[in-house]
Amino acid sequence: xxxxxxxxxxVSCHEGGTTTTPHDHHAHKAHHHSSxxxxxxxxxxxxxxxxxxxxxxxxSALKAVPGVENAEMNFAQRTVSVTGNVDAAxxxxxxxxxxxxxxxxxxxxxxxxxxxxxxxxxxxxKRLMREMTIALSLGVPLMIYSVVVGEMTVSTxxxxxxxxxxxxxxxxxxxxSGKHFFVGAWQSFKNHxxxxxxxxxxxxxxxxxxxxxxxxxxxxxxEMARHVYFEATAMIIGLIDLGLALELKARGRTSEAIKRLIxxxxxxxxxxxxxxxxxxxxxxVLMDDxxxxxxxxxxxVDGEVIEGHTAIDESMLTGEPMPVEKTVGDTVAAGTINKxxxxxxxxxxxxxxxxxxxxxxxxxxxxxxxxxIGRLAxxxxxxxxxxxxxxxxxxxxxxxxxxxxxxVAFAIVSATTVLIIACPCALGLATPxxxxxxxGKAAEAGVLIRNGEALQTASKISAMILDKxxxxxxxxxxxxxILVAGEQHEDTILKLAATLESGSEHPLALAIVESAQEKGxxxxxxxxxxxxxxxxxxxxxxxxxxxxxNEKLMRERNIELGxxxxxxxxxxxEAKTPMYFAVDNQLSAIIAVADPIKEDSIAAIKRxxxxxIRVVMLTxxxxxxxxxxxxxxxxxxxxxxxxxxxxxxxxxxxxMEGEVVGMTGDGINDAPAxxxxxxGFAIGTGTDVAIESADIxxxxxxxxxxxxxxxxxxxxxxxxxxxxxxxxxxxVAGVPFAAGVxxxxxxxxxxxxxxxxxxxxxxxxxVTNANxxxxxxxxxx
Amino acid sequence: xxxxxxxxxxxxxxxxxxxxLYKPIEAELGENDLVITVENxxxxxxxxxxxxxxxxxxxxxxxxxxPCSETLLIxxxxxxxxxxxNKLKSIQIPALKSGEYAFHCQMQMYRGxxxxx
Ligand SMILES: [Cu+2]
Numbered sequence: 070x071x072x073x074x075x076x077x078x079x080v081s082c083h084e085g086g087t088t089t090t091p092h093d094h095h096a097h098k099a100h101h102h103s104s105x106x107x108x109x110x111x112x113x114x115x116x117x118x119x120x121x122x123x124x125x126x127x128x129s130a131l132k133a134v135p136g137v138e139n140a141e142m143n144f145a146q147r148t149v150s151v152t153g154n155v156d157a158a159x160x161x162x163x164x165x166x167x168x169x170x171x172x173x174x175x176x177x178x179x180x181x182x183x184x185x186x187x188x189x190x191x192x193x194x195k196r197l198m199r200e201m202t203i204a205l206s207l208g209v210p211l212m213i214y215s216v217v218v219g220e221m222t223v224s225t226x227x228x229x230x231x232x233x234x235x236x237x238x239x240x241x242x243x244x245x246s247g248k249h250f251f252v253g254a255w256q257s258f259k260n261h262x263x264x265x266x267x268x269x270x271x272x273x274x275x276x277x278x279x280x281x282x283x284x285x286x287x288x289x290x291x292e293m294a295r296h297v298y299f300e301a302t303a304m305i306i307g308l309i310d311l312g313l314a315l316e317l318k319a320r321g322r323t324s325e326a327i328k329r330l331i332x333x334x335x336x337x338x339x340x341x342x343x344x345x346x347x348x349x350x351x352x353x354v355l356m357d358d359x360x361x362x363x364x365x366x367x368x369x370v371d372g373e374v375i376e377g378h379t380a381i382d383e384s385m386l387t388g389e390p391m392p393v394e395k396t397v398g399d400t401v402a403a404g405t406i407n408k409x410x411x412x413x414x415x416x417x418x419x420x421x422x423x424x425x426x427x428x429x430x431x432x433x434x435x436x437x438x439x440x441x442i443g444r445l446a447x448x449x450x451x452x453x454x455x456x457x458x459x460x461x462x463x464x465x466x467x468x469x470x471x472x473x474x475x476x477v478a479f480a481i482v483s484a485t486t487v488l489i490i491a492c493p494c495a496l497g498l499a500t501p502x503x504x505x506x507x508x509g510k511a512a513e514a515g516v517l518i519r520n521g522e523a524l525q526t527a528s529k530i531s532a533m534i535l536d537k538x539x540x541x542x543x544x545x546x547x548x549x550x551i552l553v554a555g556e557q558h559e560d561t562i563l564k565l566a567a568t569l570e571s572g573s574e575h576p577l578a579l580a581i582v583e584s585a586q587e588k589g590x591x592x593x594x595x596x597x598x599x600x601x602x603x604x605x606x607x608x609x610x611x612x613x614x615x616x617x618x619n620e621k622l623m624r625e626r627n628i629e630l631g632x633x634x635x636x637x638x639x640x641x642x643e644a645k646t647p648m649y650f651a652v653d654n655q656l657s658a659i660i661a662v663a664d665p666i667k668e669d670s671i672a673a674i675k676r677x678x679x680x681x682i683r684v685v686m687l688t689x690x691x692x693x694x695x696x697x698x699x700x701x702x703x704x705x706x707x708x709x710x711x712x713x714x715x716x717x718x719x720x721x722x723x724x725m726e727g728e729v730v731g732m733t734g735d736g737i738n739d740a741p742a743x744x745x746x747x748x749g750f751a752i753g754t755g756t757d758v759a760i761e762s763a764d765i766x767x768x769x770x771x772x773x774x775x776x777x778x779x780x781x782x783x784x785x786x787x788x789x790x791x792x793x794x795x796x797x798x799x800x801v802a803g804v805p806f807a808a809g810v811x812x813x814x815x816x817x818x819x820x821x822x823x824x825x826x827x828x829x830x831x832x833x834x835x836v837t838n839a840n841x842x843x844x845x846x847x848x849x850x
Numbered sequence: 851x852x853x854x855x856x857x858x859x860x861x862x863x864x865x866x867x868x869x870x871l872y873k874p875i876e877a878e879l880g881e882n883d884l885v886i887t888v889e890n891x892x893x894x895x896x897x898x899x900x901x902x903x904x905x906x907x908x909x910x911x912x913x914x915x916x917p918c919s920e921t922l923l924i925x926x927x928x929x930x931x932x933x934x935x936n937k938l939k940s941i942q943i944p945a946l947k948s949g950e951y952a953f954h955c956q957m958q959m960y961r962g963x964x965x966x967x
Contacts, residue, residue, distance in 0.1 A: 185934065193917075196915075249890070253892070256890040256894070257891045257892045261872055264892075264959040266891045316917075437923060437931075437956070450957070458865050466855060469854060470855065497959065
């Protein structure tokens with residue numbers, strides 16, 4: 070008996086879990102409406118304006134707002150265009166007062182914003198490349214000269230004039246190619262802050278000023294130190310511009326995943342308003358609009374089918390390769406593709422509220438959040454620049470005091486080199502670039518990671534708790550066996566049973582009704598329906614008295630069970646729920662119902678175990694069912710008969726054992742356990758995003774998403790560590806070399822040009838390494 | 851030589867004072883529109899006084915082409931958003947408790963602070 074009770078409790082909770090509030094509060098808070106500064110016409114979208122007479126009412130309400138010059142409504146598109154210098158929020162309020170809802174029309178679509186950004190990036194790239202060319206076309210010949218001729222000293226008047234000319238050319242390069250460093254350095258200096266520009270400007274500036282001093286007043290410096298470093302200035306500026314340009318290019322590739330998601334959005338929708346079909350921009354689709362989609366077209370907004378049936382390819386959102394059949398009453402999601410039929414649907418979520426828009430928003434946010442591993446780098450970069458400036462001064466002082474001749478030259482070179490090599494941009498980029506690619510990569514696999522912290526913790530999971538119903542199993546019971554007593558046909562039994570249960574809402578009853586529907590069996594008429602609590606049901610069909618329930622019910626009615634008791638026990642051992650079916654007090658069949666294991670659960674669980682993760686199953690079901698499912702799924706540890714409120718306790722128990730616990734569930738009743746686990750994984754049901762309580766949401770039902778999520782997080786963490794190591798080598802370990810610690814031993818002092826090259830390519834290395842993650846493939850099974 | 855050493859030490863002291871000890875004036879986020887300009891490696895103004903306990907709106911305009919300045923992060927508030935080039939962008943700040951909240955770009959080269967009280 071306990072089987073039915075617990076199973077029903079589990080299943081009904083599961084049903085509650087699949088609902089998502091259409092207006093996710095967090096998502097709203099997180100999104101910031103962009104508003105324009107200019108007082109040009111403002112567009113409002115009006116909701117709830119059902120008749121043409123509303124037009125006058127809305128227009129006059131808007132015209133009454135102080136500052137409004139004119140308000141014109143386009144009734145077909147339900148938009149108003151308002152001119153005048155007035156705050157959009159006041160306009161919305163005015164419309165609301167007159168009894169309608171208004172929204173500020175989005176200034177632009179994600180698509181346009183992306184195109185604009187790419188255009189701006191391209192312009193910046195070209196500018197950097199131009200600046201780099203100019204700087205290097207002076208720097209490279211000077212470098213070659215210094216290597217071939219050797220000496221860049223200033224002794225004769227002729228040399229002074231020649232070097233003066235070179236110095237002025239270098240100044241030109243500094244203005245043309247390096248102006249942004251100097252302006253930036255000055256601006257941040259005024260703000261009492263120091264950044265990368267500060268270091269580059271100081272470094273190249275020092276080299277240039279020193280060289281000019283040598284040119285103008287050579288006698289002020291010792292003869293041996295009358296050396297110019299114009300080539301260093303030009304080369305460093307050129308190399309860093311080159312580094313920035315290449316970094317910009319590589320950065321573009323890190324946002325591929327977001328681009329792909331944005332690309333899923335349709336541009337227009339065909340809505341039916343006032344019995345006319347019109348194509349409108351996707352931003353203009355309103356709640357409750359009726360939208361028509363033909364085969365091969367993209368679903369523009371989320372909605373509910375009201376006419377027609379079709380198959381929809383949702384793989385772009387969920388990773389689920391099979392198209393999903395949709396008919397009246399089913400939901401469709403923006404960004405998915407309509408395959409076969411033409412449908413009409415009612416828009417239920419539009420604009421920023423569609424599942425796709427929420428996914429995009431969530432991925433974007435996660436991409437910009439940092440895992441704890443990046444915090445140290447953050448602290449370092451916050452204090453880094455002034456510290457480096459102090460090190461540079463100290464290093465110069467040490468050279469001046471204790472250095473060999475020409476001490477002045479050594480002091481200048483070491484200070485310049487320290488400033489240039491210590492630029493902390495690679496350190497600053499190390500974490501965000503990898504997170505950006507990793508989170509995007511996960512999204513491509515249908516795995517939504519909430520933030521950087523979840524990403525990092527997921528990489529350390531040592532034990533994974535899986536909720537049974539809906540996670541390992543489908544969560545929807547199905548008829549598995551019909552054992553007939555006597556001569557009757559299976560279908561006859563099923564027809565009677567389905568008829569009997571057609572009035573019941575019990576999940577097991579539903580399984581029987583569905584099974585009959587699948588076979589095309591029509592149900593008849595029921596009378597005298599009577600549910601016997603804890604036992605089963607009784608009713609009359611075609612004049613026969615039907616009894617359907619557990620063994621206890623049969624015994625109470627003195628029905629002969631014979632060897633069917635053993636058969637029933639056999640079925641129970643296979644994790645099936647057997648129910649007895651009697652016609653006119655004669656046992657006529659056992660119908661077994663079970664919640665089947667998802668096709669790929671077994672392979673995915675193996676994958677987890679293969680990666681050294683301890684897999685534990687949790688269920689509210691009885692021990693026998695739990696044991697049978699666990700055995701089939703290859704899980705050694707399981708907890709059965711766990712009440713929903715006890716689930717979080719089990720998580721804590723594992724944590725006490727020292728495990729980093731991941732918890733996977735799909736229902737509201739799992740929420741406390743999801744929250745308490747180190748990482749909570751929610752199984753999203755298709756296109757409904759359960760963003761609420763989970764750290765990671767699996768967009769498709771398959772547990773492979775779980776293994777994928779852990780694999781991506783591990784790969785990302787490894788990548789971050791590589792980046793941090795690389796950046797650390799450049800920025801921190803490079804400083805002592807630049808300051809000249811090697812000199813006393815090997816007579817080596819790093820050239821500022823080499824430091825410039827290292828600096829330029831340090832951030833490039835980091836971005837390129839992060840980009841390697843793009844090729845990461847979580848193996849399937 | 852002594853003079854040079856003294857000059858060097860003074861320089862170090864100046865660096866410490868200018869970048870760490872000195873507290874620049876804070877701009878107040880009042881009724882009238884305060885727009886934070888992102889340009890040349892800085893936010894200006896970079897230190898902003900915000901009243902405690904009420905949600906406010908910060909307006910940013912980014913004039914800097916550097917890709918790093920595109921992302922605005924307020925880690926303690928879990929806010930991260932992109933600033934489009936040359937376009938006003940409003941960031942909603944929820945009601946905050948008194949304290950200091952840093953905001954910065956992706957690489958932390960651009961830094962600012964909200965002082966809430
Ligand atoms: Cu740098």
